Amino acid sequence: MSLEGKRALITGASGALGAAMAQRLARDGATVLLHANSRPEAVEQLAATIAAAGGKAECHVFDLSSDEACAAACARILEGGAVQILVNNAGVHDDAVLPGMRAEQWHKVIDVSLNGFFRVTQPLLLPMMRTRWGRILNISSVAAIAGNRGQVNYAAAKGALNSATKALSLEVASRGVTVNAIAPGIIASPMADAVFDPAVINQMVPVKRAGTPQEVAALASFLASEEAGYITGQVISINGGMI
Secondary structure (H helix, E strand, O other): OOOOOOEEEEOOOOOHHHHHHHHHHHHOOOEEEEEEOOOHHHHHHHHHHHHHOOOEEEEEEOOOOOHHHHHHHHHHHHOOOOOOEEEEOOOOOOOOOHHHOOHHHHHHHHHHHHHHHHHHHHHHHHHHHHOOOEEEEEEOOHHHHHOOOOOHHHHHHHHHHHHHHHHHHHHHHHHOEEEEEEEEOOEOOHHHHHHOOHHHHHHHOOOOOOEOHHHHHHHHHHHOOHHHOOOOOOEEEEOOOOO
């Protein structure tokens, strides 16, 4: 599944899942544009790793919660040509049960996961559509489908992202652009490992293990490929049978 000649922006590429998707898309031939905000050193190291493996990578550091920063960053990115693969992966957790949730916890999670999707996708969309080929992948969560205690803010943000996926897919389908969401379950990462011990995973997940970032990346790679051109407007779960 060659992505040679395609430019792919991955937001939140400093995390385990974003890094895995970036490495897979680079391996498939795409030039990957690695976004980070608070951890620029992580994407710089990732870019070096990708280059050492023969891939092509660029780093772009900007704040997804700022209209001005996103507009300026997208303008810089477009100087190199249209982005034809966009992976909206960036998101944050700030968990609390709703009666004890502070307003800033609600707004922060919504702002990065949902408003960040708008701030990046909207300016990149017309240039993508003009090429008559594009792939937009929105990284959602099982929490948006099944719910999760203490994550009303996160579930709301990702649930809205699922709905935006379906609506946007209708707007751009005739231009050769597909829009899909990937909803991972428990995926092994430092953050997940701190929350879910093996006994909990064994109880919650029918396949009795956490998924790997590479398994999610393989799905992203397929959805970004030419072969997936007839798949659009879908929310695809990858969760070991949890729901």
